[in-house]
Amino acid sequence: MSAHVQDEDFDVDDPTLTRFDLVKEGARRDGVEIVHYAPRFPVPGTRREKRIVRTIGLLFALAGLLGLAFVVAYIAWPWSYKAGFNIHKFYTPVLGVTMGLSLAFIGVGMIAWGKKLLPEEISVQERHDGGSAADERKLTGETMLNMVDELGVKRRPLLGLAALAGMAPLGLVLAAPLVGGMIKSPHTDAQGNSDAVLFHTGWDPNQNKDLHGGQISLALDDGTKIRPEDVSVGGQITVFPNLIDPNTKEFVGNSNDYADSPTLLIRLRDADAAAMRENLKHVTQNVGSPWGNFVAFSKICTHAGCPASLYEQQTNRLLCPCHQSQFNILDNARPIFGPATRHLPMLPINVDADGYFYAVSDYKEPVGPGFWER
Numbered sequence: 444m445s446a447h448v449q450d451e452d453f454d455v456d457d458p459t460l461t462r463f464d465l466v467k468e469g470a471r472r473d474g475v476e477i478v479h480y481a482p483r484f485p486v487p488g489t490r491r492e493k494r495i496v497r498t499i500g501l502l503f504a505l506a507g508l509l510g511l512a513f514v515v516a517y518i519a520w521p522w523s524y525k526a527g528f529n530i531h532k533f534y535t536p537v538l539g540v541t542m543g544l545s546l547a548f549i550g551v552g553m554i555a556w557g558k559k560l561l562p563e564e565i566s567v568q569e570r571h572d573g574g575s576a577a578d579e580r581k582l583t584g585e586t587m588l589n590m591v592d593e594l595g596v597k598r599r600p601l602l603g604l605a606a607l608a609g610m611a612p613l614g615l616v617l618a619a620p621l622v623g624g625m626i627k628s629p630h631t632d633a634q635g636n637s638d639a640v641l642f643h644t645g646w647d648p649n650q651n652k653d654l655h656g657g658q659i660s661l662a663l664d665d666g667t668k669i670r671p672e673d674v675s676v677g678g679q680i681t682v683f684p685n686l687i688d689p690n691t692k693e694f695v696g697n698s699n700d701y702a703d704s705p706t707l708l709i710r711l712r713d714a715d716a717a718a719m720r721e722n723l724k725h726v727t728q729n730v731g732s733p734w735g736n737f738v739a740f741s742k743i744c745t746h747a748g749c750p751a752s753l754y755e756q757q758t759n760r761l762l763c764p765c766h767q768s769q770f771n772i773l774d775n776a777r778p779i780f781g782p783a784t785r786h787l788p789m790l791p792i793n794v795d796a797d798g799y800f801y802a803v804s805d806y807k808e809p810v811g812p813g814f815w816e817r
């Protein structure tokens with residue numbers, strides 16, 4: 444059934460008709476019956492109305508302030524990882540709280556606007572299909588203008604300004620992560636050096652020479668250096684480059700600046716180690732080198748960069764929990780299941796005169812997922 448009900452007697456150009464008469468007629472022709480319609484404030488400008496307007500304005504203003512706070516925190520809050528309890532730890536919570544509260548205040552303000560200021564209306568609507576005649580388009584246009592009037596922005600300019608002030612920073616909140624990701628070149632390191640950092644990790648002895656004493660030891664996440672006897676047979680341990688900030692004397696090898704460096708040091712059983720060495724004879728790529736029964740692979744999954752660290756010692760498989768890629772540790776960490784298509788890079792390792800593991804060199808190939816210059 445067509446819902447367009449024409450009324451030949453109704454003249455939309457009749458100057459005696461009010462806008463609301465046109466709205467009602469437009470609704471009627473669309474099969475919508477407005478059965479109840481009453482403004483919340485028949486007498487405009489009452490103290491109660493002004494109080495509600497101020498409250499909603501305050502909500503929007505708070506939303507704007509929190510949106511600005513998000514942008515300021517995004518730019519200025521110290522974000523790099525630092526061990527211990529410090530304000531660096533609050534970077535993500537601060538972003539979440541400011542953005543969440545900003546959105547919440549906008550939402551509450553809009554709901555309050557709808558519930559407390561817009562007219563009460565009950566309508567019964569029927570569906571219709573087909574195109575609209577010219578006069579119906581005019582009726583629709585008037586209906587839209589009527590809605591703008593009902594929003595009361597003209598009569599309550601404070602609300603319009605407050606909504607604008609709240610929404611504009613929210614736009615910045617949405618833009619900040621997109622723009623921010625494009626500001627820093629992936630080829631520039633923390634010190635601003637524009638060497639191709641995508642091809643180097645914290646294990647490169649030529650990088651950050653002031654942070655180590657010539658060779659880079661394997662260390663736990665508190666900076667403790669590792670000896671072979673620290674890893675049980677069939678066990679594994681996550682290690683970081685032993686880099687020390689010369690000014691603060693703090694261990695920085697586990698910081699965001701070296702997020703590409705976490706490495707899994709695995710101690711194979713004798714038979715497994717023999718099988719690995721045999722397999723390595725057939726590997727043609729420029730790979731790293733194990734030491735005895737120990738082998739170290741990058742922990743950054745070559746699929747999408749998650750930490751691949753679920754080691755199953757019975758099968759010698761390393762599983763990445765993100766998308767279930769599996770790597771065969773005995774076969775140069777070759778991917779044997781899941782979406783990863785490239786093996787995990789191997790770190791060349793050795794043991795120094797004091798019995799500590801160190802990296803002979805950086806990885807021989809870039810770690811992590813693919814990128815276009817690889």
Ligand code: FES
Pocket residue numbers: 744745746747748749751763764765766767768781782783
């Ligand atoms: Fe490891 Fe996807 S990131 S399987």
